[in-house]
Amino acid sequence: MQKYSIFSLVKNALTGHQNWDLAWKDPNPKEEYDVVIIGGGGHGLATAYYLAKEHQITKVAIIEKGWIGGGNVGRNTTIIRSNYMHDENGLFSEFGMDLWRKMSQDLNYNVMFSPRGIINLAHSDAQMNAYARRGNSMRLNGIDAVLLNREEVKELIPMADFSDNVRFPIFGGLMQPSAGTARHDAVAWGYARQADSMGVDIIQNCEVTGFDVSAGKIKGIRTSRGNIKAKKVGLCVAGSTNILAEKLNMTLPIETHLLQACVSEPVKPVLDKVVTFGAGHFYISQSDKGEMVMGGDLDGYNSYAQRGNLPTLQHVLTEGIAMMPFLSKLKMLRTWGGIMDMSMDGSPIIDKTHIDGLYLNCGWCYGGFKATPASGWTFAHTIAQDRVHELNAGYSLNRFSTGHLIDEKGLGTKTWIS
Amino acid sequence: MRSQNEFSYGGDATVKRPEINKEVTDQEWDNFVYNRVSPRGKHLELWQHLSGCRQWIKVERDTATHEIFNTYKANEEIA
Numbered sequence: 001m002q003k004y005s006i007f008s009l010v011k012n013a014l015t016g017h018q019n020w021d022l023a024w025k026d027p028n029p030k031e032e033y034d035v036v037i038i039g040g041g042g043h044g045l046a047t048a049y050y051l052a053k054e055h056q057i058t059k060v061a062i063i064e065k066g067w068i069g070g071g072n073v074g075r076n077t078t079i080i081r082s083n084y085m086h087d088e089n090g091l092f093s094e095f096g097m098d099l100w101r102k103m104s105q106d107l108n109y110n111v112m113f114s115p116r117g118i119i120n121l122a123h124s125d126a127q128m129n130a131y132a133r134r135g136n137s138m139r140l141n142g143i144d145a146v147l148l149n150r151e152e153v154k155e156l157i158p159m160a161d162f163s164d165n166v167r168f169p170i171f172g173g174l175m176q177p178s179a180g181t182a183r184h185d186a187v188a189w190g191y192a193r194q195a196d197s198m199g200v201d202i203i204q205n206c207e208v209t210g211f212d213v214s215a216g217k218i219k220g221i222r223t224s225r226g227n228i229k230a231k232k233v234g235l236c237v238a239g240s241t242n243i244l245a246e247k248l249n250m251t252l253p254i255e256t257h258l259l260q261a262c263v264s265e266p267v268k269p270v271l272d273k274v275v276t277f278g279a280g281h282f283y284i285s286q287s288d289k290g291e292m293v294m295g296g297d298l299d300g301y302n303s304y305a306q307r308g309n310l311p312t313l314q315h316v317l318t319e320g321i322a323m324m325p326f327l328s329k330l331k332m333l334r335t336w337g338g339i340m341d342m343s344m345d346g347s348p349i350i351d352k353t354h355i356d357g358l359y360l361n362c363g364w365c366y367g368g369f370k371a372t373p374a375s376g377w378t379f380a381h382t383i384a385q386d387r388v389h390e391l392n393a394g395y396s397l398n399r400f401s402t403g404h405l406i407d408e409k410g411l412g413t414k415t416w417i418s
Numbered sequence: 419m420r421s422q423n424e425f426s427y428g429g430d431a432t433v434k435r436p437e438i439n440k441e442v443t444d445q446e447w448d449n450f451v452y453n454r455v456s457p458r459g460k461h462l463e464l465w466q467h468l469s470g471c472r473q474w475i476k477v478e479r480d481t482a483t484h485e486i487f488n489t490y491k492a493n494e495e496i497a
Contacts, residue, residue, distance in 0.1 A: 242456040253452035255430075256481070301427040304458045304482045311423050344452045401448040 001197035004108050023189060024196035029203050032229035033061045035383055036221060037236055038208050038244065040064030042073035042184075042369065043361055044236035045191035046376020047383070048200045049107075054377070055384035058199035061230075063223060065207040065240075069188030072238055075338035076369040077261050077283065077295045079274050081118050081179035082143050085134040088394030088406050089347065090141040095391055096374030097143075097178060103373060109190030112183035112288065118274040119153065119175045121160075121323070123168040127278055131174035138176070146175045157275055160324050168279035168322065179274065181285055187372055210247055211358075218357035234359040234383050239304075239339035241362040248355065253344040253400045254363050258299040260308035260316070262335040264327070266290030275323070282319035284327075291333060294320055298342070308337035340365060345399075347406035350379050350392040359383050360397060420470065428464030430454055431476045458482050462496065 002008060002021040012020055035051060037044045040062045051057045062068070080100055082093030103111050122128045128147075135145035149172045154162050162170060196202055203225070210222040211233070220229040237244055245252050266289050274285040282296040296316030299308050313335060321328045343349060343363030348371065350361050361379045364371060378392040388396070394406055436442040436450055461481045466474050474492040479485065490496055 242454075243458055246455065246457070251449065251453040251455055253454070255454050255456045256458075301479075302430075302456055302461055302463065302481045303484070305484060309422065309484075311421075400452040401444055 001193070004110075023193040024202050027201045027203065029061060029063075029206065029223070029225055029228050030201065032220075033201070034059040034230075035232045035234065036060070036228060036230040037062045037234045038221070039071075039236035039238075039240075040068035040192075040202060040204065041071045041236060041238065042069070042188050042191070042372040043238070043364075043375045043379065044234075045069075045188055045195060045202075046372050047234060047236060047361070047379045048195040048202075048376075049191045049198075050377045050380035051384060052195060052198035052200055054380060057384055060195075060199075061201040061203055061228065062195070063206050063208055063221070063228070064202070064204045067204050068192055068202060069185055072338045072340070072364075072368055073184055073188045073372070075261065075336055076184055077285070077293050078181040078184045078287075078369060079118065079179070079283065079285065080113070080115075080182055080370040081176055081274075082370075083118065083120065083134070083138060083145065083174065083176040083179060084143075084408055085137040086406055086408055087141060089408055090138060090143055092374055092378070092391050092395075093371065094141060094143050095377075096371055099373035099377065100182065100370075103182075103187070103190070107190035107194050109186060109193060110183075111186045111190055113180065114182065114288075115178050115180035116272055116274065116285075117175055117177040118179035118276070119148065119156065119173045120276045121153070121173045121278040122171045123279045124171060128171050131172075135174050144176055144178050146177060148173045148175055156273060157271065157324075159270055159326055160275070161322070166322070168277075173278075175273075181274065181287075184369060187369075191372075191376070208244065208247075213248070213355055213358075216354070216356055218355055230357075232357045232359065232383055234361060234379060236361045236379070238341045238362055238364050238368055241341050241360075248358070250353070252349075252360075252362070252397075254341045254349075255302055256304055257301070257340050257342045258303035258305055258308055258337050259295065259297075259340050259366065260299065260313055260335060260337045261293070261295040262313065262317075263287070263291040263293050263333050264330040265333050267292070267330065270326075277319050277323045279322075280319040282316055282323065284320060284324070292327065292330060294327075296320075298340070299337070304339055306337055306339055308335065340368075345405040345407050346409060348375070348395050349397050350375065350382060350395045351388060351397040352382065352386070353397065420467070424467060424469040426466045426468040428466055428474065430456075431462045431464045456481075460487065464492065 138145040212219040476490040478488040
C-alpha cells in the first residue's frame with residue numbers, strides 16, 4: 001500500500017495526480033470467509049480493520065448493500081465525546097477517545113480529529129447539581145470534566161444568549177475539554193483503506209437477502225451476488241438491524257427511527273466548541289468550512305425514510321435560536337436524515353446471539369459516530385474470541401430481560417415521554 | 419386534513435399486554451415491554467390527537483413512504 005505523506009503528495013502533484021493507487025479494491029465475493037461483516041459503515045469497517053490488525057483474521061469480507069460510508073457514518077454531526085455518567089458508557093467511550101487520538105497516525109489517514117471541547121449548558125440550579133454529579137462520575141473514571149459557572153461559559157461562547165429576560169437562562173455548563181469532532185467520511189475511508197490492504201474484501205452493491213442457519217449454527221449468508229459461506233457473521237447495520245433480524249426470526253429491543261441534521265451556509269469562525277442546549281435537545285458546532293452543523297430530536301415515530309419532515313426541524317432550530325439568537329440570520333444550506341437503531345434504554349448492544357457464530361452490533365441511538373473505533377475494537381474481540389470483552393460486557397442483549405439496563409439519560413425510542 | 423404538529427406518537431399498536439390473572443413468563447414480559455418488530459413498510463401504530471380532541475387512534479402507516487392507509491378507533495379490533 002502506498003503510504004500517504006507530504007512526500008507522496010508532492011510527488012503526485014508533480015505528476016498531475018495520475019498515479020495515486022486506488023484506496024481499496026472492488027473484488028467479487030469469494031465462496032467462503034472466516035468472518036463476514038454485514039454493513040460497510042464506520043462500525044463494520046472498523047471491525048474488519050481490528051479483526052485483521054489485533055486478531056490476525058484476514059479472511060474477512062464486508063458486505064455492503066450500497067456504497068461504504070453512505071449510511072449514518074456519512075450523515076452524522078461528527079461529535080466525539082465520552083461525557084457519560086455510567087461506568088459502562090464512560091469506560092467504553094474513554095477507551096474510544098484514546099483510539100481517536102491515535103487514529104490519524106494509526107490509519108495513515110488524516111481524520112481531522114479536532115479535540116475542541118464540548119459544553120453541555122445548564123439552565124437551572126438542579127441541572128447544575130446533576131452536571132456536578134455527572135462530572136464527578138466522569139472524573140472517577142479518568143475522563144476530563146470541568147464544571148463552568150455562567151461567567152466562564154460566557155467567556156468561551158459569548159455569542160450565546162446571556163440576556164436576563166430569556167426563558168432558559170444559562171446558569172453554567174459541564175465541559176469535557178478533550179471531546180471534539182472529526183471528519184466523518186475520512187474515518188470510513190481510512191478504515192476501509194487499511195482493512196483492504198490487510199486482505200479484507202470490501203464488497204459493495206451486495207444486498208443480504210437471507211441467512212443459512214442449521215442446528216443453531218450460522219453457515220453463511222445469501223446475497224444478491226450469490227451465496228457466501230461463513231464461519232462467523234457479524235451484523236453492523238444500524239438503521240436496518242430490524243430488517244435483518246426479521247430474516248433471522250429474532251425480535252430485538254430496538255425500533256428504527258429517523259434523526260435529522262442540518263448545516264447553515266458557511267460563515268467566518270464564530271464557535272470553536274461543540275455546544276448542547278440543556279433545556280431541550282439541540283447541539284451545534286462549526287465545521288472547518290464554516291458551516292454551522294446542527295441536530296437535535298428524532299422525528300418521533302418509526303421510520304425508514306432516510307429523510308425528515310419539517311415540524312421536527314423547526315422545533316430543533318427554535319431551540320437553537322433560543323440558545324444562540326444569531327442563528328436566525330443564517331440561511332440553511334442542507335438538511336438530511338439518517339435512520340437510527342433506537343434501543344429501549346438508549347445504550348447500544350454488542351453481543352453474541354442465541355445462534356452460534358452470529359454476532360450483533362446495534363442500538364447506537366444518537367451516538368454511533370463517536371463510538372466507531374471502540375465499537376469496532378470490541379466487536380472484533382467478541383467475534384474473534386467468541387466472548388465479550390469487559391468493555392462491552394454491559395452492552396449485552398439480555399440486559400433488558402434481566403433488568404440490567406444502562407439508563408444513561410432515559411433516552412430510548414420513547415421520545416414522547418421525555 | 420389536520421397538521422402533523424397536532425399529533426403525538428404512541429408506538430406500536432400490535433403489542434398486547436399479557437393477560438391479567440395468568441402466569442406470565444419473563445419472555446412474555448420482555449416481548450411486551452421491550453421487543454419490537456419495527457417493520458419497513460406497513461406498520462400499525464398508536465397516535466394521539468394531543469393538540470386537538472385528545473382521542474387515541476390506531477393508524478396504519480408505511481414507515482418508508484409515510485403513506486397512511488387506514489385509521490381506526492383505539493379500541494377497534496383489526497383482523
